[in-house]
Amino acid sequence: MKKVLVLFSHPNYEKSRVNxxxxxxxxxxxxxxxxxxxxxxxxxxxxxxxxxxxxxTHDIIIWHHPFxxxxxPPLMKQWIDMVLEFNWAYGPEGKALHNxxxxxxxxxxxxxxxxxxxxxxSFTVAQFxxxxxxxxxxxxxxxxxxxxxxxxxxxxxxxxERYKLNYGKLIDLLKSDLLLNNVExxxxxxxxxxxxxx
Amino acid sequence: MTGSLLxxxxxxxxxxxxxxSIAKRLGLSSVIGYLLAGVLIxxxxxxxxxxxxxxxxxxAEFGVVMMLFLIGLEIExxxxxxxxxxxxxxxxxQVAATMLLSYLLFNFLGFDWKVSLVISMAVALSSTAIAxxxxxxxxxxxxxFGTSAFSILLFQDIIVxxxxxxxPLLSTSVSTNATNTHSESSSLLESLPMGFQTxxxxxxxxxxxxxxxxxxxxxxxxxxxTGVRELLIAAALLIVFGISFLMEFVGISPALGAFxxxxxxxxxxxxxxLESTLEPFKNLLLGLFFMAVGASINFIVIAKSPFTxxxxxxxxxxxxxxxxxxxxxxxxxxxxxxxxLTFSLAQVGEFAFVLLSFAFGLNILEQEQMDMLLVITALxxxxxxxxxxxxxxxxxPKVGTKESVKRPMDHIAKSQKIILVGFGHFGSTIxxxxxxxxxxxxxxxxxxxxxxxLRKMGFEVYYGDATREDLLESxxxxxxxxxxxxxxxxxxxxxxxxxxxxxxxxxxxxxxTKNRYDAYELLNNGEQNIYRESLxxxxxxxxxxxxKMGFRKYTLNRQVQxxxxxxxxxxxxxxxxxxxxxxxxxxxxxxxxQQEKFxxxxxxxxxxxxxxxxxxxxIREILNKSKK
Numbered sequence: 001m002k003k004v005l006v007l008f009s010h011p012n013y014e015k016s017r018v019n020x021x022x023x024x025x026x027x028x029x030x031x032x033x034x035x036x037x038x039x040x041x042x043x044x045x046x047x048x049x050x051x052x053x054x055x056x057t058h059d060i061i062i063w064h065h066p067f068x069x070x071x072x073p074p075l076m077k078q079w080i081d082m083v084l085e086f087n088w089a090y091g092p093e094g095k096a097l098h099n100x101x102x103x104x105x106x107x108x109x110x111x112x113x114x115x116x117x118x119x120x121x122s123f124t125v126a127q128f129x130x131x132x133x134x135x136x137x138x139x140x141x142x143x144x145x146x147x148x149x150x151x152x153x154x155x156x157x158x159x160x161e162r163y164k165l166n167y168g169k170l171i172d173l174l175k176s177d178l179l180l181n182n183v184e185x186x187x188x189x190x191x192x193x194x195x196x197x198x
Numbered sequence: 199m200t201g202s203l204l205x206x207x208x209x210x211x212x213x214x215x216x217x218x219s220i221a222k223r224l225g226l227s228s229v230i231g232y233l234l235a236g237v238l239i240x241x242x243x244x245x246x247x248x249x250x251x252x253x254x255x256x257x258a259e260f261g262v263v264m265m266l267f268l269i270g271l272e273i274e275x276x277x278x279x280x281x282x283x284x285x286x287x288x289x290x291x292q293v294a295a296t297m298l299l300s301y302l303l304f305n306f307l308g309f310d311w312k313v314s315l316v317i318s319m320a321v322a323l324s325s326t327a328i329a330x331x332x333x334x335x336x337x338x339x340x341x342x343f344g345t346s347a348f349s350i351l352l353f354q355d356i357i358v359x360x361x362x363x364x365x366p367l368l369s370t371s372v373s374t375n376a377t378n379t380h381s382e383s384s385s386l387l388e389s390l391p392m393g394f395q396t397x398x399x400x401x402x403x404x405x406x407x408x409x410x411x412x413x414x415x416x417x418x419x420x421x422x423x424t425g426v427r428e429l430l431i432a433a434a435l436l437i438v439f440g441i442s443f444l445m446e447f448v449g450i451s452p453a454l455g456a457f458x459x460x461x462x463x464x465x466x467x468x469x470x471x472l473e474s475t476l477e478p479f480k481n482l483l484l485g486l487f488f489m490a491v492g493a494s495i496n497f498i499v500i501a502k503s504p505f506t507x508x509x510x511x512x513x514x515x516x517x518x519x520x521x522x523x524x525x526x527x528x529x530x531x532x533x534x535x536x537x538x539l540t541f542s543l544a545q546v547g548e549f550a551f552v553l554l555s556f557a558f559g560l561n562i563l564e565q566e567q568m569d570m571l572l573v574i575t576a577l578x579x580x581x582x583x584x585x586x587x588x589x590x591x592x593x594x595p596k597v598g599t600k601e602s603v604k605r606p607m608d609h610i611a612k613s614q615k616i617i618l619v620g621f622g623h624f625g626s627t628i629x630x631x632x633x634x635x636x637x638x639x640x641x642x643x644x645x646x647x648x649x650x651x652l653r654k655m656g657f658e659v660y661y662g663d664a665t666r667e668d669l670l671e672s673x674x675x676x677x678x679x680x681x682x683x684x685x686x687x688x689x690x691x692x693x694x695x696x697x698x699x700x701x702x703x704x705x706x707x708x709x710x711t712k713n714r715y716d717a718y719e720l721l722n723n724g725e726q727n728i729y730r731e732s733l734x735x736x737x738x739x740x741x742x743x744x745x746k747m748g749f750r751k752y753t754l755n756r757q758v759q760x761x762x763x764x765x766x767x768x769x770x771x772x773x774x775x776x777x778x779x780x781x782x783x784x785x786x787x788x789x790x791x792q793q794e795k796f797x798x799x800x801x802x803x804x805x806x807x808x809x810x811x812x813x814x815x816x817i818r819e820i821l822n823k824s825k826k
Contacts, residue, residue, distance in 0.1 A: 092820075
């Protein structure tokens with residue numbers, strides 16, 4: 001059984017309908033640690049030593065955050081800056097994260113349709129996430145396509161319910177190491193057959 | 199059975215220990231316990247202490263002198279000067295009006311005018327010992343009531359000098375009573391004409407100020423350097439004895455002199471040491487004083503004419519109470535503060551013993567009159583704490599600032615109840631911030647002006663002493679989630695901590711502390727949520743200093759966070775070390791030792807390492823090294 005670390009960053013969690021549902025659903029699953037960064041480090045003073053220990057004891061890292069301005073909230077960037085130290089996470093001696101699995105779990109207001117070259121956001125989600133993908137690559141982790149809850153502005157409760165269950169299912173699959181090899185080729189991990197919505 | 203000094207000492211101590219602990223358990227003031235102990239061991243009940251009770255009384259009056267010295271230590275000259283109007287105004291009105299009314303009373307009762315005048319002087323003076331002890335015990339010193347009471351008592355201390363100077367003028371007989379033991383004939387003042395008397399008084403006050411500044415402080419400095427603790431105790435006692443001697447020599451009340459001495463030394467660095475050194479002496483002597491008052495109640499005299507004595511006693515208390523009430527009204531005290539003042543100063547005080555026996559020595563009073571008045575004085579002192587209880591338990595809760603006010607029905611009690619103890623500068627900030635989040639804390643405060651104001655602003659406020667369990671209960675501690683101690687009085691925090699530990703273990707206590715020593719104590723009592731008021735603010739200032747010197751603000755911010763963590767860790771570590779040290783340790787020395795420890799630790803930690811985040815220089819170094 002692998003261990004999952006959900007690094008959750010949301011500066012206004014109390015007002016987020018979608019993320020509350022998602023986090024509440026997964027937070028008590030066995031072998032899952034939900035680490036609420038904005039609650040832990042309200043003053044952005046990250047305890048690097050503690051974070052490294054957390055990473056050492058988990059196999060799957062999920063960066064769970066809203067997709068603000070095509071990126072993550074600032075505290076998560078702070079986390080990346082501070083925790084992923086040279087010669088620990090990367091660099092000649094940096095092998096601490098090698099072979100761990102890493103992915104983003106994001107929520108976006110805009111629907112899937114606006115994230116493409118014809119849509120008003122011009123680029124796909126995968127393109128926007130390139131920095132995270134490369135960060136994971138540089139640290140020797142296997143980066144998976146994102147789990148994305150999109151179009152949250154118009155998301156019905158029923159659809160949210162399905163997303164929630166799928167998020168739980170995804171974590172179960174990750175824990176039991178049951179994801180098939182080709183998963184890297186889907187643009188969203190949601191599209192993986194066992195997690196398909198419809 | 200009596201006679202042996204050791205035996206008497208044992209009786210006094212035993213009486214004190216038994217009666218005071220019973221009184222405290224019943225929630226009564228310790229003064230009542232002492233008085234009761236005195237009555238019990240006195241000549242009329244168990245008879246362990248004989249007539250020498252009176253001598254003990256005079257010896258124990260020294261406790262009052264020490265108390266005023268200690269009070270003086272807490273009042274800086276600046277603040278003392280600010281109080282001059284209240285002292286002269288309230289004190290003047292109280293003494294003049296009480297004298298007038300009681301003069302009329304005694305004249306009406308058929309006493310000679312001279313006798314009436316002397317008695318009215320004695321009656322006008324209240325008991326500093328009883329009033330101040332009670333005020334300090336209840337922590338009411340910084341309320342309007344506390345300052346008013348203190349101002350009046352201080353004025354009485356001053357006026358008694360003139361009374362003692364005036365009484366001999368009433369005496370027609372040349373020969374003095376042979377039995378008189380308290381004649382002030384050694385006093386320098388009497389041998390001088392009036393103008394010189396005033397001059398001598400002014401001179402001795404100046405002398406105290408000059409000696410205090412230029413002799414005592416350097417002496418204490420020398421004594422402290424020796425590091426021998428008992429020398430400091432000796433020095434502290436020497437100061438008080440010395441001032442008393444000087445004052446008695448010129449004929450001023452020693453208590454007044456001691457108070458002035460205290461004020462002069464309140465700015466010195468030895469303030470706290472003097473306080474902690476003299477405190478135990480003062481407490482024991484005051485206890486002895488109260489016991490001696492109890493023992494001196496002459497039940498034979500009472501038995502002879504119980505109704506006369508009872509009647510006069512009641513009349514005197516009524517007169518004093520009436521005058522105090524009117525004085526409070528003139529100075530615009532609120533009703534409840536006024537009632538507190540009325541009942542706490544309505545007794546005839548220890549100065550009456552001095553004045554009456556002095557007048558007796560000058561043949562103005564007859565033996566019978568003096569005996570009767572001494573009994574009345576002692577009784578009135580014994581009654582004060584009882585009247586005060588009646589006032590606090592039955593009258594105050596109904597008038598003025600009520601202990602609690604029913605909130606309108608539409609108020610929905612919050613499911614998570616917060617109790618905030620103390621709404622001063624610190625507590626009010628907490629309360630405001632909580633309120634801005636819609637969290638209405640239940641507030642406990644003992645300043646009635648503030649309580650009224652807060653109620654007007656819609657807060658739920660309980661008025662009274664937060665260490666009283668029944669008050670905490672009515673404030674709803676049983677359903678509370680968190681109790682915040684925002685007072686800087688460690689004694690209050692400790693008392694609340696104890697109550698919560700014993701009765702309400704589910705309640706979380708969050709405590710403000712003045713400094714790390716208070717924090718140690720609370721940590722060692724098992725408290726975890728401790729907020730030192732001196733930590734964050736000083737670091738913010740230091741941060742701004744470094745910023746002005748060119749350090750970057752964000753880096754400083756991060757280092758402040760590190761420093762706080764480091765300091766909190768060391769606080770918790772050192773707390774366990776201080777557990778074993780004894781309580782009356784040389785405070786300044788301890789403080790220096792601690793500072794030394796911190797500086798040494800800081801030194802080991804070195805100049806803060808700036809971490810390597812966002813530092814490409816560091817990466818370049820490592821890469822270059824590995825290339826070679």
